[in-house]
Amino acid sequence: MIAVLESRLIPAGSPATLRTLKSFALALFLLIATIGFAADEPKLAHVYVTFEGSSAATIVPGRPTAVDLHFKVKDGFHVNSNKPKSELLIPTVLKLDLPTDLAAGGIVYPVGKDVSFPFDPSEKLNVYTGDFTVKAKLAAAHAASAGNFTVHGSLRYQACSDNACYPPRDAPVQFDVHVSSAASRAHRGNAQSPHIK
Template structure:
């Protein structure tokens, strides 16, 4: 039993390190955003992907990887105002799944149409968007993750 202990500890250490790996940085590319209640606007989300990794596209594929989703958090001053538009992904055979998939290399852009909810009081508020995604390289896939990003938005009064 004592002879196996170093191997067990090594396996646990590698598993813990893999959980800390996050080869994508999510951000809004907008600044000084102003929103009038009920009036549509588009905010832009960017995913910066580290070399050697890829982020799966938004299309769900049967028996494939977890698709990327971007969702407005509930209970805030904003609501979706249409479908999300994304930069075109690469479409190719994935060695991890053995099927054709869509994914992004290097950088991905997402345009989120939204609007401030009617009746919301004027002033500074915070838009919260949660990305759910899966990252892989040519040898390993990380467990799916969620990351919430925020953007200050000035909600203007009605005239």
């Protein structure tokens, strides 16, 4: 439909054609970007935990490697640890969507801090505040392709301030890992072998 309209409005071979098409593309991009941004949820004001990046990770196939994933809790807020003290409390949980060449070998959560809050000074909750790091153990199959892989995931958390709590949210997580090539595998394997003198 757009192509038909354009062909009627913009004479073929006109010197203004390219410029007009560029204007059209720019206008369309700006409109879509505006709409997309407005519709995007959650709004920044409702974000209580952010992913701050990961440690550099090179994975040797067949050998699980821990990747440090750094998170930050917004000042004035706390989130339940992975092992909150009550079954009613929602734990912080990391979920990773791994490329087919990679597999998860377990996730290690930090130990939370026991803290009491003004809304109930008699009870201590096990929480994360400020910066915390989750370790994700990743492994590559022996037949895995060498190269860089992007891992996507999310951290599910439920945040509270000193006097209010907020519905559970997901902090998006994205980081890159490098799976070493066959040559470097052999090299690393030899270098670490106890039989080589």
